[in-house]
Amino acid sequence: MSTAQDTAGGETEPWEGVTPDAARRLLVAAVEAFAERGYHATTTRDIAGRAGMSPAALYIHYKTKEELLHRISRIGHDRALDILRTAARTEGSATDRLAEAVSSFVRWHAGRRTTARVVQYELDALGPEARAEILALRRQVDGEVRGIIEEGVASGEFDVIDVHGTTLAVLSLCIDVARWFNVDGPRTPDEVGALYADLVLRMVGAAKQAD
Amino acid sequence: MSTAQDTAGGETEPWEGVTPDAARRLLVAAVEAFAERGYHATTTRDIAGRAGMSPAALYIHYKTKEELLHRISRIGHDRALDILRTAARTEGSATDRLAEAVSSFVRWHAGRRTTARVVQYELDALGPEARAEILALRRQVDGEVRGIIEEGVASGEFDVIDVHGTTLAVLSLCIDVARWFNVDGPRTPDEVGALYADLVLRMVGAAKQAD
DNA sequence: GCCGAAGGTGAGCGCTCGCTTAGAGTGCCC
DNA sequence: GGGCACTCTAAGCGAGCGCTCACCTTCGGC
Numbered sequence: 001m002s003t004a005q006d007t008a009g010g011e012t013e014p015w016e017g018v019t020p021d022a023a024r025r026l027l028v029a030a031v032e033a034f035a036e037r038g039y040h041a042t043t044t045r046d047i048a049g050r051a052g053m054s055p056a057a058l059y060i061h062y063k064t065k066e067e068l069l070h071r072i073s074r075i076g077h078d079r080a081l082d083i084l085r086t087a088a089r090t091e092g093s094a095t096d097r098l099a100e101a102v103s104s105f106v107r108w109h110a111g112r113r114t115t116a117r118v119v120q121y122e123l124d125a126l127g128p129e130a131r132a133e134i135l136a137l138r139r140q141v142d143g144e145v146r147g148i149i150e151e152g153v154a155s156g157e158f159d160v161i162d163v164h165g166t167t168l169a170v171l172s173l174c175i176d177v178a179r180w181f182n183v184d185g186p187r188t189p190d191e192v193g194a195l196y197a198d199l200v201l202r203m204v205g206a207a208k209q210a211d
Numbered sequence: 212m213s214t215a216q217d218t219a220g221g222e223t224e225p226w227e228g229v230t231p232d233a234a235r236r237l238l239v240a241a242v243e244a245f246a247e248r249g250y251h252a253t254t255t256r257d258i259a260g261r262a263g264m265s266p267a268a269l270y271i272h273y274k275t276k277e278e279l280l281h282r283i284s285r286i287g288h289d290r291a292l293d294i295l296r297t298a299a300r301t302e303g304s305a306t307d308r309l310a311e312a313v314s315s316f317v318r319w320h321a322g323r324r325t326t327a328r329v330v331q332y333e334l335d336a337l338g339p340e341a342r343a344e345i346l347a348l349r350r351q352v353d354g355e356v357r358g359i360i361e362e363g364v365a366s367g368e369f370d371v372i373d374v375h376g377t378t379l380a381v382l383s384l385c386i387d388v389a390r391w392f393n394v395d396g397p398r399t400p401d402e403v404g405a406l407y408a409d410l411v412l413r414m415v416g417a418a419k420q421a422d
Numbered sequence: 423g424c425c426g427a428a429g430g431t432g433a434g435c436g437c438t439c440g441c442t443t444a445g446a447g448t449g450c451c452c
Numbered sequence: 453g454g455g456c457a458c459t460c461t462a463a464g465c466g467a468g469c470g471c472t473c474a475c476c477t478t479c480g481g482c
Binding site for chain 2: 458459460461462463
Binding site: 020022053054055056057060061 | 428429430431432433
């Protein structure tokens with residue numbers, strides 16, 4: 001069973017299990033291209049080229065360019081949800097679990113920035129059905145974080161007036177890491193995760209953790 | 212002279228002064244289209260159509276589609292910087308000024324969401340020169356917020372270890388409002404601004420303001 | 423050693439893109 | 453009232469897009 005610690009920089013990509021090999025290579029190529037240029041600015045020729053294949057080969061494994069994005073988004077959201085669920089179910093106080101949830105979620109957004117960027121920012125390029133499916137996953141993501149905050153409020157650990165609004169702000173803060181994080185910058189994913197966990201505990205009015 | 216209060220929902224758009232009339236209509240049309248679909252998914256025919264003109268008319272007022280984005284980004288960043296500067300120069304403690312900066316900045320990102328969305332999320336579509344110009348403005352935005360936080364630390368009002376990281380997080384939180392804010396949602400820009408100001412004061416360890 | 427399935431390619435179709443051009447309409451200056 | 457600058461349009465160019473099609477290669481099963 002995986003621990004949230006897996007989400008640090010060295011994590012294996014979530015599409016390790018995608019088969020056949022060519023389909024996975026195309027998926028990885030698409031993630032890189034979408035992250036660099038955005039979905040609409042990426043051509044199917046570019047994706048196929050990065051995977052070392054001809055433009056036509058893409059259509060053996062995926063019906064459309066949009067299906068590629070849909071698959072990436074689905075797998076990525078599943079992974080993000082898994083990270084939060086793992087953190088939410090660990091032993092400890094609500095304070096401990098919120099810190100673990102934020103730090104592991106942020107580590108993933110920083111360490112797997114290319115993936116996270118596509119997952120979090122290209123949602124609008126999906127068609128109505130695919131978008132509805134992904135939005136359902138997002139509501140579950142929201143629910144996990146809100147659950148921890150509600151428990152902290154109930155136990156008296158947290159001092160939060162607007163639980164929904166605060167949940168939104170916490171998730172927004174974490175997600176936006178995928179926009180600005182720079183792999184060549186001064187901070188490691190672990191450092192940002194630790195900083196953000198501290199900031200979020202302050203936001204919910206939790207007592208300072210033992211150092 | 213304008214006060215930060217101008218940034219609430221009823222604010223006039225920053226391109227009021229753009230002339231001639233047709234150039235302004237095209238700019239407004241481009242903002243709406245870029246915000247809805249993204250820069251790359253928007254066609255010049257769509258922009259011209261929204262402005263009630265033929266596709267060719269666009270090129271009388273703008274050399275390229277990218278120039279339109281550049282102009283929007285420039286005007287929008289100038290406005291964002293103006294909001295923060297106004298807040299930073301108001302009378303009062305660092306706590307007061309940080310609260311004012313965050314609430315007015317957030318009000319703008321929520322109330323002028325279409326504009327803010329283009330300004331904050333379509334930067335990568337600009338060419339190298341235009342992007343460099345805009346990035347310089349972003350550094351000034353960063354500097355305004357960092358300045359307030361540094362002053363609060365110096366005066367003992369704030370308890371912040373990592374000033375740069377916290378500045379980044381505060382700005383990130385505010386900017387991401389443009390991604391998720393929904394005009395038809397349950398919160399008004401003023402409400403989100405107030406909530407976020409409170410959350411940010413907690414993040415920097417400021418004493419609770421008098422209610 | 424032949425066969426069918428699976429996975430690949432080169433060529434290219436139909437379309438839409440950003441942008442250009444030739445020319446028409448309009449109003450202002452002298 | 454003639455010339456000119458400005459604004460706009462209809463038509464369309466060349467390029468590149470997502471995607472398809474006819475055909476080729478590889479390989480396990482018998």
